[in-house]
Amino acid sequence: ETGVTQSPTHLIKTRGQQVTLRCSSQSGHNTVSWYQQALGQGPQFIFQYYREEENGRGNFPPRFSGLQFPNYSSELNVNALELDDSALYLCASNREGWSTEAFFGQGTRLTVV
Amino acid sequence: AQTVTQSQPEMSVQEAETVTLSCTYDTSESDYYLFWYKQPPSRQMILVIRQEAYKQQNATENRFSVNFQKAAKSFSLKISDSQLGDAAMYFCAYIAIQGAQKLVFGQGTRLTINP
Numbered sequence: 001e002t003g004v005t006q007s008p009t010h011l012i013k014t015r016g017q018q019v020t021l022r023c024s025s026q027s028g029h030n031t032v033s034w035y036q037q038a039l040g041q042g043p044q045f046i047f048q049y050y051r052e053e054e055n056g057r058g059n060f061p062p063r064f065s066g067l068q069f070p071n072y073s074s075e076l077n078v079n080a081l082e083l084d085d086s087a088l089y090l091c092a093s094n095r096e097g098w099s100t101e102a103f104f105g106q107g108t109r110l111t112v113v
Numbered sequence: 114a115q116t117v118t119q120s121q122p123e124m125s126v127q128e129a130e131t132v133t134l135s136c137t138y139d140t141s142e143s144d145y146y147l148f149w150y151k152q153p154p155s156r157q158m159i160l161v162i163r164q165e166a167y168k169q170q171n172a173t174e175n176r177f178s179v180n181f182q183k184a185a186k187s188f189s190l191k192i193s194d195s196q197l198g199d200a201a202m203y204f205c206a207y208i209a210i211q212g213a214q215k216l217v218f219g220q221g222t223r224l225t226i227n228p
Contacts, residue, residue, distance in 0.1 A: 033215065042117075042204050042218030043158075056215055088156060092216075102216070104150075104158035 004093050006105035013081050013112050021076040021108045023091030029103070030096060031055070032074040034066060037088040037107070049074055050096075078110075086112045115140045117207050119219035126195045127227050133180075134190045134222050136205030144210040147181065149190045152202040152221075161203070164188065192224075200226045 005024045013019050025032050031050045035043035045058035049068035063079040072093070078085055088109050094102040117138045126132035138147070149161040164172045164181050171179050176193045192199055205219040 031214070035216070035218075040221075042206075042220050043216070045215035045217070048214055050214075056212075058215060090156075090158065092158070101160055101163070106155060106157045109156075 004105035010109045018079045023074045025072045025093035029093035033092045035090040081112045117219040121222045123223045125225040136188045142209045147188045148206040150204045
């Protein structure tokens with residue numbers, strides 16, 4: 001099995017710009033979740049995609065949006081970047097149901113200047 | 114709303130000794146899972162151990178074990194025979210079986226292993 005891979009690993013954006021982060025889920029996994037981890041904090045749930053549909057959303061504004069593709073890979077898009085969006089963005093994939101283990105990628109470190 | 118609290122921002126232990134990390138949570142759900150994740154400097158979250166709330170028996174994985182007290186809503190992690198490779202951030206997390214399938218994480222505990 002291939003693991004969860006995220007790209008890019010690091011990037012720097014200017015306030016007001018837009019960014020797209022990518023996640024390739026583990027083989028056989030149809031559920032992808034995105035989390036934001038601010039420095040020194042625990043991850044916060046952004047949203048989840050299951051079979052290409054949004055399946056739950058955390059307390060994040062609409063400028064955070066996502067997609068899941070037929071191969072179950074996923075994108076996280078953030079519009080109108082703010083300084084507080086600087087964080088580590090983690091993607092996790094799992095098979096249906098939480099009786100199975102979720103696997104995390106290594107994250108994308110986003111810095112907004 | 115579910116919350117997870119880790120009251121120890123940092124812990125340290127001598128190599129080969131035992132350390133316990135604390136976690137409490139709040140929920141009105143009866144069916145849920147609890148997890149301990151390890152996050153080394155590589156940033157990737159690694160599952161250490163999982164506990165199903167309906168199971169009374171505490172989960173064990175090699176040197177890692179938990180003390181799950183459902184009535185007290187407490188879920189501590191015990192690491193025996195600590196090794197240098199155990200040094201990392203440790204996060205306690207909760208997920209409800211019903212409703213939004215989201216992990217709720219605590220703030221984390223930074224564990225240092227002293228040689």
